[in-house]
Every structure is written in C-alpha cells, then in structure tokens.
Amino acid sequence: MFFSHNSFLAKIMNKNLNIKSLLIDKPLKLDCGKTINNFPLAYETYGSLNEKKDNAILVFHALTGDQFISGINPITKKEGWWSYAVGPGKAIDTDKYFVICANVLSGCLGSFGPSNTNKDTNKVYGTTFPIITINDMVNAQHNLLDFFKIEKLFAIMGGSMGGMQVLQFVSNFPDKAKIAIPIACTSSHSAQNIAFNELGRQSIMADVNWLNGDYANQNKNPDKGLSVARMAAHITYLSKNGLQEKFGRKLQERDDLKFSFDADFQIESYLRHQGSVFVDRFDANSYLYITRAMDYFDLSKKYNGNLSKAFGKTKTKFLVISFTSDWLYPTSENKEIVIALNAIGADVAFVEIESDKGHDSFLLDVPEFLNTLKNYINNSYSKN
Amino acid sequence: MKQEFKIISDLIEKNTRVLDVGCGDGTLMQFLQNKKEIDIRGIEISKENSQKCVSKGLAVIEGDAEKDLSQFPDGSFDFVILSQTLQAFLNPEIVVKELLRVGKKAIVTVPNFGFWKVRLHLLIKGTMPITKNLPDEWYNTPNLHMCTIKDFYKFCHERNIKLDKALALHNEKISSINEANLNIKNLSAELGIFLIER
Numbered sequence: 001m002f003f004s005h006n007s008f009l010a011k012i013m014n015k016n017l018n019i020k021s022l023l024i025d026k027p028l029k030l031d032c033g034k035t036i037n038n039f040p041l042a043y044e045t046y047g048s049l050n051e052k053k054d055n056a057i058l059v060f061h062a063l064t065g066d067q068f069i070s071g072i073n074p075i076t077k078k079e080g081w082w083s084y085a086v087g088p089g090k091a092i093d094t095d096k097y098f099v100i101c102a103n104v105l106s107g108c109l110g111s112f113g114p115s116n117t118n119k120d121t122n123k124v125y126g127t128t129f130p131i132i133t134i135n136d137m138v139n140a141q142h143n144l145l146d147f148f149k150i151e152k153l154f155a156i157m158g159g160s161m162g163g164m165q166v167l168q169f170v171s172n173f174p175d176k177a178k179i180a181i182p183i184a185c186t187s188s189h190s191a192q193n194i195a196f197n198e199l200g201r202q203s204i205m206a207d208v209n210w211l212n213g214d215y216a217n218q219n220k221n222p223d224k225g226l227s228v229a230r231m232a233a234h235i236t237y238l239s240k241n242g243l244q245e246k247f248g249r250k251l252q253e254r255d256d257l258k259f260s261f262d263a264d265f266q267i268e269s270y271l272r273h274q275g276s277v278f279v280d281r282f283d284a285n286s287y288l289y290i291t292r293a294m295d296y297f298d299l300s301k302k303y304n305g306n307l308s309k310a311f312g313k314t315k316t317k318f319l320v321i322s323f324t325s326d327w328l329y330p331t332s333e334n335k336e337i338v339i340a341l342n343a344i345g346a347d348v349a350f351v352e353i354e355s356d357k358g359h360d361s362f363l364l365d366v367p368e369f370l371n372t373l374k375n376y377i378n379n380s381y382s383k384n
Numbered sequence: 385m386k387q388e389f390k391i392i393s394d395l396i397e398k399n400t401r402v403l404d405v406g407c408g409d410g411t412l413m414q415f416l417q418n419k420k421e422i423d424i425r426g427i428e429i430s431k432e433n434s435q436k437c438v439s440k441g442l443a444v445i446e447g448d449a450e451k452d453l454s455q456f457p458d459g460s461f462d463f464v465i466l467s468q469t470l471q472a473f474l475n476p477e478i479v480v481k482e483l484l485r486v487g488k489k490a491i492v493t494v495p496n497f498g499f500w501k502v503r504l505h506l507l508i509k510g511t512m513p514i515t516k517n518l519p520d521e522w523y524n525t526p527n528l529h530m531c532t533i534k535d536f537y538k539f540c541h542e543r544n545i546k547l548d549k550a551l552a553l554h555n556e557k558i559s560s561i562n563e564a565n566l567n568i569k570n571l572s573a574e575l576g577i578f579l580i581e582r
Contacts, residue, residue: 319438338445339455345401347425349438350445354431372435379441 017074019110020044024143031133031296041140042110043067043102046086047094049148055381056150057092058141058177059101060158060165063233063290064282066109067101070094075109076281084365091374096381097154104165105140106132106290108283112140115216115283125285127213132289134161134297138168145176154381157181159362160329161290164297167310167337171299174314179380181373183321183362186333187307187340188298193328196236197291200229204284213285226284227275234274239325239358243267300340307340318348319376321369323361349376387556388575389415392465392491395549395579396420400462403427403487405449406469410437413444425461427452450474453482461487468493468517468575470536471527480545484582489548493577496552498532498570517574533576534566540580549579 021040029035044067049056059069061081070086072079086092086099103111106129114129145153156166156177163185170180186193207225209215215222235243247267251257254264263269303309318341322334331352341348353369355361361369389412396402398420404413407426410433417424426444428434437444445452450473464487466479471494473479483490495517496502505513512522520526531539533552540547550561552573561569561576569576 317443335447342425342445342455343457345460347423347443348445349443350447351434351438352431352446353435368435372438375439376441379439383441 019074021110022143022147024140026143028136028140030130030136032131034130036112036130039105039112039140040110040116041102041105041112041143042107043100043144044069045101046070046099047097049098049150053148053150054152054154055096056098056100056148056153057155057157058144058153058169059086059092059099060138060141060156060162060169061101061104062158062160062162063294064230064278064287065162066107067103068109069099069101076277081363084363085370085373091370092157092377093374096378100144100148102141102144104132104137104161104290104293106137106286106293108286113283114213114285114289124214124216126216127285127288129285129289131296132293134164134168134293135172137293138165138172141165142169142173142176153177155179155181155377157183158185159183160185160359161294163329164294164299167299168297170314170316170318171310171312174312174316177316179317179319179377181319181321181376182334182337184323184326184329184334184359185337186297186329187300187310187337189295190333194295196233196328197295199232200291201288203228203232204288207284210284213288215284221279222284223279226279226282226287227272229284229287230278230282231271231275234271236328237358237360239327239356241325241356242358245356307336308343311341311344311346313344314346316346317380318346319373320348320350321362321373322350322352323355323357323359323366323369324352325356326359326361328359387553387558388467388493388577391551391553391558391577392416392467392493393419395491395577396422396463398422401425401460402463402465403456403461404465404467405453405483406466406472407433407437407442407444409433410440410442410444412465412467413437413442414440417442449482450479453479453486456486458485459488462489463487464490466490466492468495470494471529471531474528476529476531480539480580484545484580489579489581491577491579492536493575494531494533494536496533496570496573496576497530498534499574500571503571515574532570533561533573534570536576536578537561537566540578546581547578548581549577551577553577 021042027035027037065081068080069082070080088095103109106113114125163182166182204225207222209220210222250266252266252269299310300307322331338350355366402424404426407428434446464483470476502513552559552569553575554573
C-alpha cells in the first residue's frame, strides 16, 4: 500500500486504472544524501521491442507530463501530451519503435512521490518526502533498461524538463543511447526560470489548504494555489504574439466590459480554465518537488562550469532543437549545449524551428518540427 | 554530381574529419560520407537547408559561419570546405583566418569574376554581369565581395597562406594554376579551387 485514501494518488488508483509500475528493489542514493528502497516507478510503453532489441526509445516527460504520451490518457480522458509526435506512422512511429515513458520520481501518476504513504508513519509523505533532482529521476529510470533487458537504447528524447533528463542521461550513461534529442531545454536553470518556479511554489504555499504540505492527511487540497501556479506557468509556455493573435482583447461571452473582476477577457477565462482542469490531474506537492528538481539542474556544476566535460567522450549522436518564439528556454541556451558538444567533437545537429507558439511548440502541431524529427530519427535508425 | 564536388572529394583523404561550411542541402556532405568514410559536420545559415540536412540525419548545425566557427577548437578538423560562399561574407578575410584555425587544411572555391564572359558583359553591356554562376541582380545578390582567381591567389601570397593546390575549372575541364599561367587562367576559368594551409 503506497497511498492513503485521501491522497491524490489514491484518488487516481481508486479509479482502478491500469497503471503499469516497476518496483525498484535496488537502493537508490539520492543527491540529497538519502537512500530510497523498494519504490515504484510507473511507466507506459507503445509499440513492441524487436528481437534485436535495437528499436527502443525512452521518452522523458516535462514538468506536468506523465507516462501517457500518446492515445487517450486514462486520467484526463484527453489525448496524451505528445500525441502529435508519437503514434503509428507519426514522427516517432510506434509501428516501428518501442517507446517507453516513465512517470518521473516525485511525480503523481504512480511513481514514488510526495503523495505516496510513508510506511513507517502510515501517513502521506507530503513535504517529508526527500528532495529529488533531475539526476535522481534519470538514475531511477535507468532501471527500465535492465527490466526490458535492453543493452542500448536506440534513442532518448524529451522537451523542456524532458530535455534536461536527456542531457543528464547521456552524462550519466554515455554509451547507453545511440541518439539523443534534447528539445527546447537548457543545461542549467536561469534566474528567470527559478523565479517563475518560485512564483508557482509560493502560490501553492500561500493557499490555506496547503497546510505545510500535510493537506492529504487532513483531507484538504490547495486547489486555488495550484491553479494560480498553473496559470502563471502557462503564460511562460506561450509567446506574446501567439497570445495576441489567439485572444487579443477579445471579450468572453459579453458585448462590453462589466466593470467588475469577472473574467471579462477571453485570456482570463482561458487561464482560469487551464488552472481549474490542472488541479484535477496534478498533485500540489509534486508540483513543488518537480519545479525544485528543475531549479537545481545545472549540468556543468560538477565540472566547474565546463559543460563539455559533462558529456565526456560520448559517442551518442545529438540533435538539439529550439523554437524561435520560446523565451522560457530560448535558442541561445539550446545553442550553448551545441557549442559544448562541438568543443568535444561530438556528432551534433541543431535546428531552430520557426514557430509563434512559444515554448509549447514542441507539444503542438508544428509540421517543420515534426517532419525534421521524423526524418532524422528514421535516417539515424537505418544507419544502424 | 557537380564536377566541383568531385574535385573537392579527390582533395580529401579517407578517414578524416571534415567540416563543410555553408553546406547547403547537404549534397556534398552525403557524397563525401558515402565515398570517403569520413566524419563530416556541416554548418548552414538557411533554416530550410538546415532542416533538409538534419532530415537526412546529417550532423549539421544551423548557424552563421561568421560568428559560429568560433565554437570549434583549433585544428579540430583535417579539412574545412568553403564552396562558393567566401564572397557572401561580410568579412571574408576573417573567415579565411577562421577556416585555417579550425581546419588543418581548407578547400576554398571561388566563382571567378575575371572570367572573360563576365568581363565582356560589363564591357559591352555596361551592367553588372549575370552568368550561370552569378545569377542574381546587383540589388539582390548575396555576393558582397566578388573576387577573381588572381585576387584570391594574391590574397593567399600576401598573407603567407600556403597554396597546396590551385585548380581552374572550365567546362568540366580541370587545370593547374601557377604563377606563369595565372593571367590566362584568370580569363579562361569559371571557378577556382584552392587547397590552402597555414
């Protein structure tokens, strides 16, 4: 029993959904110093592993993603977060490749996280859960290779925090992936990135129902705080032009301003909606832990700021992708990764895709992005 | 396959590391990769071409050679190729210097503005020459610094850049350029191909 009846996880588990989970019995030493044992790592797979076991792709999800990449997500009943890219005949063709995605450590869709119950106290962990880093997430997911008996992954990829995991994975396991595709990410969280995450965390903590993280044990949930955190973050995923084009100053189901604090503008109504649907599928404490992991991410720290050294003598082939209107993880930060890889003579390709859809471009129907991704993956696979 | 690419390919040894600066849609890169088993990288300024290259699985980075060559360490390539692009840079002198820093050797090809048809065009018509190799009008050409075979030859000599090979290409025919025939080649060739070294 990993969850109490009140926790977010319990609500999901009570729906009797088929969430696949791997119980990791190998102790994992975390960056914070603590060691975790016998913990669950929830995952989903798409397509099938071929006989040579050379067609496996490990996808890493972003902050609010989960293991349900494609098809209908059993929790939200909506399309999986990367349905544009992953599926039969798509950029990541599940007729051809075996795609694995795990819910990150400290997540809330079945993997070990703050909504699990501490067996010693029989209470939901909340903020007594250990602080998790991107490095810890990646080390936990490496267990999937042993589980599926995969010697070497064909590819690893992910956008945003998923991209950070890609970089960390290559750094930790330089010969375990043939190609690596970090998308719209950074090798180190900037002051602005940390600032936005802190805004989200403070919003959750300011909710009276957060109760110092103990809300699950007291049958409460900081819906308001989590919702505001999501609203603020959502703005950072879009571009100014994108927002202006979609919403402008359009009014929400009214002919004129109401001279009140109602959602007069469509953009207000849209953000409120984004916030309210988010609380039904995400745990507030998980949001705190995962944003913390992102803030702590600084791949070159261990190497005195020399990012190249983080990649050692890796033989992994890289494709780095950024988007013109992404101001959260801008092209310049993606290019730093390219520069570090060029400095060690790594095989690296880089493209900046034209899009006005902001950071979220990697999740959306951006044909130039999806076509480049598809052809690069297929051409790299055929050169096996 | 363009004759120029065949000549470039013959200048490159097997099992070497090569950088194609301004690699276009990656045609030369693919040709070299298949023929010479070389480890080849590219840099290309156009988004469309960069995406074409990456779609082919080539290690091409979208970027501006004038700024982005600086990220490559000294001598990190055995050969650096610059095919018919030198004249399009804001500062060709710095670019050549960078090519010779990043590469142990560089292969530079220049469309020859001294070619007799080009000279005749200007002489007779009195307007900026438009030829097969120089298809743009004066107002929309990307070529900022046109030069002749003789200009580049002199450029190398003045800077003590070693000319390992200087070749003239005209009508698919290759010939050597030397001090003695320089004026003739400068008149008769459409393209100059130079293998240079620091």
